[in-house]
Amino acid sequence: MTQVNRLSGGLIDRNAPLSFRFDGKTYQGHKGDTLASALLANGVRLMGRSFKYHRPRGVMTAGSEEPNALVELRSGAAQEPNTRATTAELFDGLEANSQNRWPSLAWDALAINDTFSNFLTAGFYYKTFMWPRAFWEKLYEPIIRKAAGLGSISFEPDPDQYDKGFRHCDLLIIGAGPTGLAAALTAGRAGLDVILADEDFALGGRLNAEQFDVGDQSGAHWAANTVAELASLPNVRVMARTSILGAFDHGIYGAVERVSDHLARPEAGKPRQILWRIYTKRALLCAGAMERPIGFENNDRPGIMLASAMRAYANRWAATPAQEIAVFTNNDDGHRTAADLAAKGVTVAAVIDTRENAPKTGSYEVLAGAEITGTQGRLGLRSVDVKMANGQTRRIACGALGVSGGWNPNVHLTCHQRGKPEWREDIAGFVPGAVLPQGMSVAGAAQGIFPTAACMMSGAEAATDICADLGAPTPAIDLPSTEDAPVNITPFWHVQGAKRAWLDQQNDVTAKDVKLAHQENFVSVEHLKRYTTLGMATDQGKTSNIPGLAIMAELSGKQIPQVGTTIFRPPYTPTAIGALAGRSRDEDFRPTRKTPSHVWAEEQGAQFVEVGMWLRAQYFPRPGETHWRQSVDREVLQTRNSVGICDVTTLGKIDVQGADAAAFLNKIYANGFAKLPVGKVRYGLMLREDGIAMDDGTAARFAEDHFVVTTTTANAVPVYRHMEFVRQCLFPNMDVQLISTTEAWAQFSVAGPNARKLLQKVVDAEHDISNEAFPYMACGQITVANGLRARLFRISFSGELAYEIAVPTRYGDAMIRKLVEAGKEFDAVVYGTEALGVMRIEKGHAAGNELNGTTTALNLGMGRMVSKKKDSIGSTLSERDGLNTEDALKLVGFKPVDTEHPVPAGAHLMTKGDPVNAAHDQGYITSACYSPNLGCHIGIGYLKSGDTRLGEVVRLVSPLTGLDHDVEVVSAHFVDPEGERLRA
Amino acid sequence: MIIHHPILGPRDSAEFTYLGDANLIHRPDWQAEDALAQFTDYGYQRKNPAGVHRELWFHEQGDRSWLVVTRNTVTHEITKVELARDVARAEGRDT
Known part of the structure; x- marks a missing residue:
């Protein structure tokens, strides 16, 4: 097909023909074309259907403000809806389809909406689909969504990559038209570190779109030559295809660079787009101006x-x-x-x-x-x-x-920090107000200065002022002579009497809709926007807002500035979600932390589970095991019968050193630590200042002035933060230092009757770890494997004779292999988090489910641990009446009366004979498991006055899942209640 | 936002964790007659001003200093940044 409407001249490369498809039909264009320009050259005016009435629409603008010519670009997973044909750079093989039409663009069945336009006016949905209420979600909304709307999505994952980057500069110049180029030349020659950014692929702004000369060359030539000089300066970075999306606090700007959108597919290793965060000392807005339309009857053809x-x-x-x-x-x-x-x-x-x-x-x-x-x-x-x-x-x-209804300065970015634009009568437009984002100034058409010569002068002067501010000497710049026509405009917003004068073509809002909103007493311009949808959607009313305001002013008998503008917010142009996500997607959504025994566990075919950012071995299936519980039961029984090994590196470890280390721990923990002897470990309960339990763990004293504190896996970071707060803000004169060493030590639990025998094969002989020399709750710095430094703690989460042994992380893999090897003669098992959980529930130990942010030491059965003799965080508020009622929840155990019944966590507890409702709630199950030692399901949880109700049978209910059966209240210590095993 | 760390210079606020009102430094005396009432105020009463606010920020992705940042909550202008430890000492916290 020939390009019937192709003219002579222009900035397209006629030696580079490109072939593209629109709605299945093949056309020819040239390098330098946009999709819109190539379609026009091919005689195509019809490019889309409108949002609501499905009216035929063509292209309205030649830039990013386009409301009408929105297309679906590319196909398959790469398909992108609502892409503006005016900014889509043509490439060979480009594929585009029109949107919101069926069966075809020229014959669209839903164009019938246009016939019923009298009904479909502003607020139509609000008024019509009111009743019955349930119909909205099931009937009305799906139909409306299908009929109205823009492009469709592929429902496939985005195949492209996106990056994020950071840049710093003295001066960010936004827009590379005549103003921005003059400013960049001035600041660039003065030696400032400059970034010049423009959303277009050809820099020069209107200079590329006008006939007039600049000096003795065409505007486009002057622009190209100037850009070439700027690009040759080492202190100037020219960023084409880069939209500045927002002006944020303290001189930070967001930008998206379209690295590969002009290519059929990104080059190998290159992202599609990059989201930049640009830190600036100063910014100069040279964003130019946008023309606005006039409203008249059927002005949307x-x-x-x-x-x-x-x-x-x-x-x-x-x-x-x-x-x-x-x-x-x-x-x-x-x-x-x-x-x-x-x-x-x-x-x-x-x-x-x-x-x-x-x-x-x-x-x-x-x-x-x-x-x-x-x-x-x-x-x-x-x-x-x-x-x-x-x-x-x-x-x-x-x-x-x-x-042409006149020009609006592009004030958007000046308003991103709540700046309010001001009306200027002589140009009949809003210009930036006095309050600008920190470090920003404005020049050229964006400031309401329209003649090209004056724009260049304004850009150069603004840059000179900035250079002076930043202490850079500015050489004088000779600006070329160019167009200098004065602005002559008589405001004219819409032709009176028009029935359907389109203001916002993207949202199908007419002058009549604005009138209706006014009649219905929508006074605030923000309400007008929401009610009529004027200025919403992808173009954010760039061409329609001001005409809408003008009509609103006319109707209410006000001046335009009295009506005011809606608030401009980032992003300036629509931004792909992929660009905002960058590389943070799929498995890289957040970091993955692997334990020191991860490789070994993978070799064993372990099943892994996410615990925060950690991947931990959940259980280790053996051949023949078909259900996870078989593996877990085996791991539990083997540990309790002989010995088990578990990687517990993920627990937080905080090194506390200094003369006041013990005094500091006394503040942090509810219970006392001052008298803990060197070489001993103590369990510690940490409260929040409001008296609620925060975390628990152990503190081991290696020296008078040296403790190692452990935290739960989930709270390692918040506990460290809290401890630093207490140290720096509350007790600033204490001689104590903290450092997190969670990643520095690989730590393994060795538990079971044969734990000591196993460890004696690993720990160097000079360290006596017999029960007498190294009793329950002992700790020490030892060596293993002929001299490797290690730490040994005799602590037990499982209730067995148990130790935790720590070696520097880089020896973690060797250590797990050594432990397994040494354990062979005892039939040692390596267990995962499931068996760990089963054993701690069997022992009645609290964990995250019990320390759930609502429970106190009293609830946990540790009320007496909160020392009244000293000040500690949370001790005062833990004495509040509301936390110390007669019937306070107490942590107890539960066993089903019929041993076949489950005891699911989350189930609630009711006194027998009481109705099942919230008012009679007696408590709830927090943790539950199948106990292979007891041969039934067990649970621990909170029950009102639970400690006095041992032996009572209560109802366990879960109305959601239909559970309702009896459980017996028992001690939470299901296994070895006297603690004989762990002292063995 | 950019926070001018007294030791490390200008840093992006993304490196910090926010806590809130710097009055949290003023932890009451646990042995006071009305300690419970004082702690209740300390724990639960906040001014939440639209304007100048002294607040605690933790440089978690940095040197782990707690800072007292004086910031206008309306404009986000930051007029002062101090080490919380210095503030606490200057205010006479004794231990």
Whole structure:
């Protein structure tokens, strides 16, 4: 197919033809095209269907503000919905499809919505789908979601990679138009560390879209030469295809660089996009301005676009939407479109200017004081109806119409820290307010300065001021002479009497909808936005907000600045979720921590479980075992009958040293540590300041001034943070230092009747670990395997004769192999977290399920451990009445009366004969397991006054799962209640 | 946000963990007559101002200093950063 609407000139590479597909049809374009420019060159004006009414729509802009020409780009897993055809860079093989139409773009069944538009006005959903309530979720919403909407998603994982990066600079210049380039030259030559970022792939902004010269060369040439000079400066980094998304606190900017979106697929090893966090000393906003439309009857037909966009397509991309065009304007700038297209050989049917004093700008007809009252052409513009100054109506044939309602400075980023823009009457637009994000200044069109020469001057001056601020000497810059036309505009927002004048084409909001909202007393502009949806969705109303505000002002008899604007928030343009996630997805969503015995456990075919970020061996299935409980039961019984080994490295370890180490632990723990002898370990209970149990563990005293504290796996980080808080903020004069050594030591539990015999084969002979020399709760620094330093603790979580032995982490793998080897003669078993859990429940030891953030020492049965003789964190508030009631929950054990019954954690407990409801709740099961030693399920949990109810039978209920049976209240110490084994 | 650490210079706030009101330094005397009431206020009463606020930040991904940061909760302007330990000592915490 030929490119029927391709013009001469432009910045496309005619030696690089590209082939692409749109809605299944193949077209040709050139390198340098966007999807939108290539479609226009191929005579395609119809590019999409509108959100609500499914009206045929064409491209409206030539930039990232595009509301209409949204397409699904690429296919399969890489398919991306709602991509703007105006920013999609053409590449060979590009595949795009239109959205929100069925069965085809030209014939869309749901265009029938348009016929019922009288019903589908603002607030339609709120008013209509009110009743019956249950229908909303099941019936109305699914239908509406299907009928209305934008693109579809692939439901497949994103196949691309995204990265995150950090950059630092003295000055970030946002936008590489004439203002930004002049500023970058000034600051770059002065030696500042500069980043120049622009969302476009061709830098230069409007210079690439205009005919006028800069100095003795074309604007595009001047831009290209300037960018080349900047790129040659070592202190300037030029970032094309990079959108600044937001201005954040303290001079930090977010940006997304589209590294590979202009390629069929990313180069090997390259990400698709990079999310940058840019730290700046100063930022200069040179984001330019955006043209805004005028509202008139049926102003949304394919072929009707912004005048500046039409001019950009002709000048930069050598494409025109039609061979015969017209222009509708309220200012001088619109005439430039007519002049430029006429110069390219396009027929200009007329320039319709709302001003009586419209200038005569070319050989085409200018209709002064005229308005457009209607348009024709369902799938593409055919003609416009013009009401002349003399009141007569004329129909003018044209295939495209350029509309110019004036220019809005791009103030968005100035408002990201709640800055409020201010109205300027002479340009009929908002400019940045006085309060800007820290370190930001604004220059050029973004500041309301429109003539190109003045823009360059403004950019250079702003850069000079910044250089002076940062102490860099600034050489004078000779700026070339260029376009310097004054702004001549008479505000004109919409043609009166129009029934369907589209303001927000993305959301199908008309001037009438704004009127309706006003009638229904939506006074606040924020409410107007939510009620009508004006300014929402992917374009965030970049072209529609100001005309909407103008109409709101007119209706309420206010001035535009009194109506105010809605709040601009990041991101400036739609951003792929993938870019925000970066590499933090799938298995890299967060770090994975592996224990020192991980490789060995993998070799054994262990089943692993996630515990926080740790991967721990859950159990070790043996051949012939078909159910996890077979493995776990075996591991438990073998440990209790002989000896078991378990990697317990994940427990937090904190080294506490200093003259006041014992005094410090006295503050941290509810129980006392001052009198703990060297060479001994003590269990410690840590409270939060509000008296609730925080964590538990042990503290081993290796010297008068040296303790090693352990924490639970889950609380290793918060406990360390808490201890540093107590040390630095509460007791700043204590002589004590803390360091986390969790990762420094590989630690193994060795438990069971043969534990000592096994360890005696591993521990060097000079260390006596007999029961007499190394009794229960002893600790010591020893050596293993002929001199390797190690730490030995005689502590027990399982209730057996048990030790924990620690070696430097790099010896962890060797240590597990040595222990297993030494254990062979005792038929030692290595057990995982499941068996660990079974044995601690059998022993009634509390863990995370019991220390659940609502329970106190009293609940845990450790009330008397809280020393009243000393001050410790939480001791005072633990005495509150509410925490010490007569019927306080107490930790006890539970056994089913019928031993076949389960005892699931989370089940609640009721007194026999009481109704089953919350008011009669007696407590709940916290941890449960099958006990191979008792031959039935057991549980531990909290029961009101539980310690006085041993032997009582209570009801265990779980209304959710239909459980209701009897359990007996027993001591939580199911195995060896006297503790004889662990002292053996 | 950027926090100017008194020892380490400007650091991204992402390196820190936030705790809250710096009044948490003012832990009451456990032996006071009305210790329970004092601890209740200490534990539960916060000013939550829209404006200047002194608050505790922990440099968890850094040197593990607790800092007292004076920050405007409306504008996020940070006017002062001190080591919490220095603040606690200056306020006369005795141990």
